[in-house]
Amino acid sequence: xxxxxxxxxxxxxxxxxxxxxxxxxxxxxxxxxxxxxxxxxxxxxxxxxxxxxxxxxxxxxxxxxxxxxxxxxxxxxxxxxxxxxxxxxxxxxxxxxxxxxxxxxxxxxx
Amino acid sequence: xxxxxxxxxxxxxxxxxxxxxxxxxxxxxxxxxxxxxxxxxxxxxxxxxxxxxxxxxxxxxxxxxxxxxxxxxxxxxxxxxxxxxxxxxxxxxxxxxxxxxxxxxxxxxxxxx
Numbered sequence: 001x002x003x004x005x006x007x008x009x010x011x012x013x014x015x016x017x018x019x020x021x022x023x024x025x026x027x028x029x030x031x032x033x034x035x036x037x038x039x040x041x042x043x044x045x046x047x048x049x050x051x052x053x054x055x056x057x058x059x060x061x062x063x064x065x066x067x068x069x070x071x072x073x074x075x076x077x078x079x080x081x082x083x084x085x086x087x088x089x090x091x092x093x094x095x096x097x098x099x100x101x102x103x104x105x106x107x108x109x110x
Numbered sequence: 111x112x113x114x115x116x117x118x119x120x121x122x123x124x125x126x127x128x129x130x131x132x133x134x135x136x137x138x139x140x141x142x143x144x145x146x147x148x149x150x151x152x153x154x155x156x157x158x159x160x161x162x163x164x165x166x167x168x169x170x171x172x173x174x175x176x177x178x179x180x181x182x183x184x185x186x187x188x189x190x191x192x193x194x195x196x197x198x199x200x201x202x203x204x205x206x207x208x209x210x211x212x213x214x215x216x217x218x219x220x221x222x223x
Contacts, residue, residue: 008149043217089153102151
């Protein structure tokens with residue numbers, strides 16, 4: 001069947017590089033943001049979240065940056081590995097549910 | 111066993127048929143959601159439920175219905191399937207008390223011919 005990765009923006013990096021995936025969100029009133037990773041044939045998996053009263057949050061090898069002025073969210077992955085290859089989605093809490101972005105495909109070559 | 115289980119994993123059905131997709135969870139979460147995923151369009155919300163007696167329409171509810179049979183079960187029905195409902199369908203859960211991150215099932219790939 002057709003992959004969900006088709007028609008998506010794609011970021012190609014070499015193993016060991018740092019990756020930055022960007023997301024523009026739509027609602028200035030959104031108060032909570034999440035990054036998800038979706039591997040082929042699987043459901044999205046939670047990576048990291050950030051509340052709107054923060055501008056940076058770090059996890060293991062991942063950092064999320066939030067710029068509310070321009071409604072921009074980014075996910076930084078340090079020392080990218082082949083296992084990081086996937087589609088990455090940002091999501092914003094707009095009211096009582098999450099609204100997802102269209103996604104970015106990350107391809108990591110060894 | 112998976113925290114959020116969707117059945118079936120794959121289904122091919124004919125136009126006009128009624129079909130039900132099922133979702134069950136063992137996380138004890140109160141909130142459940144149905145999303146569809148199409149190439150290039152991301153995840154779009156169909157219906158959601160914050161408790162057993164609570165049902166809410168999402169962005170694209172036309173042609174779908176849902177039933178929250180118990181806190182752990184949330185099913186999605188296509189009353190009369192049409193080809194443009196061919197998509198990946200995901201069930202998700204969240205806990206209103208502890209956070210807002212969703213836990214997703216593995217998805218159901220539905221093809222309407």
